[in-house]
Amino acid sequence: MADLLRTPVHGLHLRLGARMVPFAGYEMPVQYPMGVMKEHLYCRAAAGWFDVSHMGQVILSAPGGAAEAAAALEALVPVDLAGLAEGRQRYALFTDAAGGILDDLMVTNKGDHLLLVVNAACKAADIAHLRAHLPDGVTVTEQADRALFALQGPGAEAALAALVPGVETMRFMDHREALWRGVTLWLSRSGYTGEDGFEISVPADRAETLAEALLAQDGVAAIGLGARDSLRLEAGLCLYGHDIDTTTSPVEADLAWAIQKARRAGGARAGGFPGAERILRELAEGPVRRRMGLRPEGRAPMREGTAIFDAPEGGAPIGTVTSGGFGPSVEAPVAMAYLPAGLAPGATVWGEVRGKRLPATVAALPFHPARYKR
Amino acid sequence: MKYTEDHEWLRVEGDLVVVGITEHASEQLGDVVFVELPEEGRGVSKGDEIVVIESVKAASDILAPLDGEIVAVNGDLADNPALVNEDPTGAAWFFKMKVADLAALDGYMDEAAYKALIG
Structure with missing residues (x-):
């Protein structure tokens, strides 16, 4: 290798x-x-x-400390970072001008600077993106x-x-x-x-x-x-490059929870991030399609790329599986797919596996309950 | 016992050939979670994809090693796919086939040749 x-x-x-x-x-x-x-x-x-x-572990520092770095970074993410207290971490997304997702990341307020953790496959592009778009006063340092x-x-x-x-x-x-x-x-x-x-x-x-x-x-x-x-x-968590990418918006990806009130319409710092027009519109009107869970019947996994239909035969696909496999704790196959937003948990759809349409039930995420210590 | 380059083992049982996958293949696949078997009575040609094995990692196919007819499939695998990891060369046989010509088996590797193949 x-x-x-x-x-x-x-x-x-x-x-x-x-x-x-x-x-x-x-x-x-x-x-x-x-x-x-x-x-x-x-x-x-x-x-x-x-x-x-x-x-990638990346530090953003500025003469004005974490507050200045946070204010600058808010121009690239639809997330309330001014409201992120020292010693706290928050999930964030780099969006593009079309409202797609460039990467997802964690942002931590460390008092005199911000610490970012970004995906390995995206880290070079993320660092270039930060350097290109943050003001000169903000320094971007990879902690290699x-x-x-x-x-x-x-x-x-x-x-x-x-x-x-x-x-x-x-x-x-x-x-x-x-x-x-x-x-x-x-x-x-x-x-x-x-x-x-x-x-x-x-x-x-x-x-x-x-x-x-x-x-x-x-x-x-x-x-x-x-x-x-x-x-x-x-756990229903997205994998960048599979469940989210530049063709999916945060609202379609069911990540609206990551967009705090301050950045939404009527908020203290509404908009002001790439793709705000589309993302704020989807927050208001709802997206056309949304990431949902799928529980295939039987034991055959529905893997990434599996086309989903609304009938056991005929018709065009209504969506595609973005992640799928066998859930060892669920003891059954599980998948995530982008499907028409009107579908609700309990609805039956069909996934085409090796030329055969197999039934699956739309399911709420996560498949396995989270056990975070809140 | 004979072996194919696709890591199948072939065992003659009377006038039938029993087919499964090798220990090496089962290790490479990882935990098997689903096995799709052919219908009994199906006529197959050498090279046909007749079994699908889904592991936690990926799907893979088992090819018909010879021309013939599927006369029995191992229904235990549908309920307990993990058998493929637990006992690949015993309890986890996939199917038994009646072949036109048992002599066609001679074209496959013996154990020594297969061991050399997998190193």
Whole structure:
């Protein structure tokens, strides 16, 4: 796998017996010897450690601190960042002029600056986008010398607290810095599995030591990208490049909850982000199509690209599956698709799998209830 | 036992050929979550896609290794697809076929040749 980048814990993945695959320009573990299904269930029952160091960690700093950086960044996202308190994190979206989505990201107010976490496949474009559109006073710095881990599942709190006492008091989307063996960790109570858990940024040269200390805790196992995908799918969370991209708007993607009142019509800072015209119109009038859950009947998964119809035969497709597979905790196939907005949970549609139309029921998301510590 | 380059094993049972996938294939596929089997009585030609295996990762096909007729399919796989991971060369056989010419099996690899193929 020449030309692929490696994360700071590449050697650890190999020692753990991971099967490595190319992902977003990196050589990443898709699974460990436990296998995708057991890793998924293990994370929901105990705790999973994930290496997500391929994701971009970016600091936005400005002479006026986080407030100035937040005010500037609001020009690129339909999100209330002025209202994001110090030590808090919020989900955001970079939108384009047509109201499509360039990437989704996490934004944290760290007092004197903002910390952004962006998708690996988008990070170069995101950084260029920030540099091109933010005012000169805002500095964009990629934190390429830090690794990023996720620790997810009902056992995550106890496992991390054994190394870093006090994290028990953090609530969902809280952020803090903490010292561990003389090194500063950036901790967020967040993740991508629907479980309680943490995301942990650590300097690259201490990443392996920290990973080993976490894995040494009872009830913590390494989890690969395969299970990360089935966990997030059951949790109803979007994967950029699949469920959201420049052809989908935040409202179509059912992410209107990420657009706070301050940025909506009548809000204190209404509009003022790329694609505001379309996005505000869709907020007011409703979108034509919307991302929804699908529960295929039977056991055959409906994977990405599966065409969806409103009848068992004839007619044109009414939508397409954007993510689909088997949900190990749901014990059945699950999928997400863009479908006419008028469809409600309980409606029957048909997905064409290998030339045969198989019935599926429109379902509310998530498929597996979230267990965040609010 | 004979082996195909598509990682199927073929075992002669009387005048029938029993077909499944190898341990190596089952490991590569990962956890199997769905198996679609052909209808009993179906006539097949070598190379026809006759079984679909869906794992947590992807869908893959099993091809008919020989010309013939499907005379039995393993219904246990519909209820318990995980058998393909648990016992790929035993309980998780996919189908039994009556073939026109058992001698056509000679064209496939023996165990030593298959082991060399998968390294």
